[in-house]
Ligand code: HPA
């Protein structure tokens with residue numbers, strides 16, 4: 001579909017990305033050069049780490065979320081200085097801009113860095129510089145979401161949450177949301193009730209990965225026990241029609257990541273991502289890249305893959321992109337601006353594809 005009118009239509013849509021782990025934008029090439037620069041020894045006993053090419057090849061055969069996460073955490077160990085984090089995020093924002101992203105709400109995993117002696121403020125310094133640059137040079141509005149690693153003890157998560165520098169980043173508005181990621185089973189949302197209660201008290205926006213590999217009960221638990229207003233992934237929702245009805249009527253947005261779901265074997269093919277079922281049930285969702293350097297594509301590749309599998313009409317694409325704008329955590333004025341832009345793009349393409 002390279003250069004095709006449909007790809008160009010999808011590129012022109014004013015897309016909001018809500019599910020991208022900045023550490024998941026670390027390509028094997030950059031990983032190897034950062035490891036060399038920072039004197040980080042990559043595993044010697046894994047053939048995959050022989051070269052960037054062999055690592056990329058290994059990414060083609062992930063067997064599960066945990067198999068991917070093993071490589072994800074090793075990869076990010078090459079990130080050390082604030083400029084490493086800034087360059088990583090800037091690289092993502094440039095790709096996002098080229099793909100037609102106008103607003104990006106991005107995740108980062110501080111515990112994976114503080115655990116190896118990198119200061120929280122080093123991570124924040126790098127990522128906020130890149131966010132400011134993206135706003136200024138690319139016109140992308142941004143929002144940072146601090147994710148907690150659910151495979152770690154909840155008390156460790158609370159400890160990081162209460163850290164002085166972390167609190168400062170929340171209270172100053174530098175970080176505006178929290179999320180929950182990493183190995184999904186057997187770490188259900190209810191383990192983190194206290195963390196989310198405290199985050200809610202600070203006025204932070206709340207989201208959590210749920211229903212990626214684990215059943216729909218993880219989604220209902222995240223809604224009920226954590227008070228999240230958004231669900232990351234959430235594809236298992238279609239296995240609980242009653243819950244799906246509730247999610248649709250409450251306009252809770254799912255951040256769906258089609259290529260990720262295939263690469264991590266949550267589904268067999270893109271056709272098995274429940275796009276049509278979610279549309280038919282009136283569930284709001286956005287389409288996202290998750291970890292673009294690991295899953296073979298940025299946001300536009302995900303849009304194209306969905307189009308190839310489901311052949312959405314222009315009206316359906318309009319409703320998907322509108323849901324993404326309306327479900328974003330930017331201000332009302334920015335949403336209005338993006339909705340007007342969407343109307344112009346749709347008017348321009350109506351009847352052409
Ligand atoms: O898809 C994901 N799921 C859970 N944790 C993650 N961390 C990066 N990507 C993911």
Ligand SMILES: [Zn+2]
Pocket residue numbers: 019021181209232290
């Ligand atoms: Zn994710």
